[in-house]
Amino acid sequence: MKVHINEKRVLGKRDKMIYGHFIEHFHRQIYGGVYEPGSPMSDEDGFRQDVLEAMKKIKVPVLRWPGGCFVSSYHWREAVGQKRTPMFDKSWRVEDPNTFGTDEYIKLCRKIGCEPYICTNAGTGTPEEMSDWVEYCNLETEGKYARWRIENGSGKPYKVKYWSIGNENYGSWEIGAKSAVAWGELVRESAKMMTHTDPGTELTAAALTDLEWNINLLKNCKDYLRWISIHEYWDGINQTNDYADYGQCMAYTKDIGHSIDEIRGLLTAMKLEKKIKIAFDEWNLRGWYHPNVHTIRQGLTKEEYLYPRDENDDNSKYTMADAVFTACFLNTLNRNCDIVGMANYAPIVNTRGCIYTCPDGMVLRSTYFVFDLYVNYLGDIVLDTWCEDAAAMEVKNKQGDTVPVDSVDILATGFSEGKGLALAAINKEAGEVRSITLSIPCEEKDGTMSYLANKVSMYSLSGSSTESYNDIGHMDVKIEERDLGHFHADMVINLKPHSVNIIRIGD
Missing domain, CATH: 3.20.20.80 (Glycosidases)
Incomplete structure (x- = not known):
């Protein structure tokens, strides 16, 4: 996607x-x-x-x-x-x-x-x-x-x-x-x-x-x-x-x-x-x-x-x-x-x-x-996004009817104070990894692309299964931080199943 x-x-x-x-x-x-x-x-x-x-x-x-x-x-x-x-x-x-x-x-x-x-x-x-x-x-x-x-x-x-x-x-x-x-x-x-x-x-x-x-x-x-x-x-x-x-x-x-x-x-x-x-x-x-x-x-x-x-x-x-x-x-x-x-x-x-x-x-x-x-x-300036080839899945509601829903929910934001982008990327799939490709216009400034070589960090919330929970002496759901290297054009990022992720690009 x-x-x-x-x-x-x-x-x-x-x-x-x-x-x-x-x-x-x-x-x-x-x-x-x-x-x-x-x-x-x-x-x-x-x-x-x-x-x-x-x-x-x-x-x-x-x-x-x-x-x-x-x-x-x-x-x-x-x-x-x-x-x-x-x-x-x-x-x-x-x-x-x-x-x-x-x-x-x-x-x-x-x-x-x-x-x-x-x-x-x-x-x-x-x-x-x-x-x-x-x-x-x-x-x-x-x-x-x-x-x-x-x-x-x-x-x-x-x-x-x-x-x-x-x-x-x-x-x-x-x-x-x-x-x-x-x-x-x-x-x-x-x-x-x-x-x-x-x-x-x-x-x-x-x-x-x-x-x-x-x-x-x-x-x-x-x-x-x-x-x-x-x-x-x-x-x-x-x-x-x-x-x-x-x-x-x-x-x-x-x-x-x-x-x-x-x-x-x-x-x-x-x-x-x-x-x-x-x-x-x-x-x-x-x-x-x-x-x-x-x-x-x-x-x-x-x-x-x-x-x-x-x-x-x-x-x-x-x-x-x-x-x-x-x-x-x-x-x-x-x-x-x-x-x-x-x-x-x-x-x-x-x-x-x-x-x-x-x-x-x-x-x-x-x-x-x-x-x-x-x-x-996440940032406070909400940006418009468009998802090409959006993935979909089918689930059963409580009445037993089949309901089609998007597999991935994406929100893109900027910052009123500071630079950079932050995306909220949610993978609703119970057991499948979903990949997203980031297409961000990068204007040339002094011969360099504005987001190229910027650090990309990912903060992910997931569990070992959809039923993961936290309790006294039982910590199965927590935020994990990953360094994804530096941004490049059409960067691909994998989202774990049943996960909530914030992807930070730049400052």
């Missing part, structure tokens, strides 16, 4: 926030995950130091919190100040001690150096409650909530720029679900009060690929919103934990960006594509396992609805399928950098996260290293 790259054909500059993450009060994401006071592995503020370092290594740019479905019955006032009031979380049916609240979350963001992104309660909450939260976080001294923050030890405002009105309020599973008409009206009034409190906020609101819902939302709120929020979990196994196998996961990569395409079309039709961007603020290959809780018939015993959540902790299930799929979606986000300005992998710690914790340490799952590759080695 010949890959044609022309540095003059620029698709756009991607925002680093597309490599964002998400954390929710579900299972062990907060308590026993990132936050574990009393643990010998935690710092003086109760944060797991190993987790903080792992998050800093992948330069988490933005962290969405506190939900997720959790937020739709969450009242932020109960989790600030000296006296914390435990709450029964009606979404996940557990008691939350509220020891991790707004102040702890902001402290977490500052420790890892990321932007906070707060999702508000649009289920049982009110526009006033949402705007009071903005006051607490962003006003200097005006108002009782700003003064309450000062009383709680934070003299300077938190300056939270990004706020989401609601989570998945279109869904029957969400506490406080709304109709399309009611949603447009609620978001408008909430946005009005929030921007009156702090005009510097950037607001998004829950949406999906539904025409009626989005038209009602945008007709009512287009003047207030800077973002529109969408979510997607391709392998929806919330009730069954029936994991798609490797081939079935590759079937999901066909038309992987359909949600983006549909929302782009609507924004363009309403002449909003220059004003409102997409925040893909929850995404993962697989849905979280939580049976008998987001259903009409609820589980009666904890054996039915609570304890099964521990099965999310089985590290052997997070294989190269997850890594390859994740890389394919990151390629898609990059290619849509003109309209997608933020994305949040859900979650970052435990459940289906890329970091797993236990009392004695942590495990970096296969998906963690995908973010490591993309954040630390």
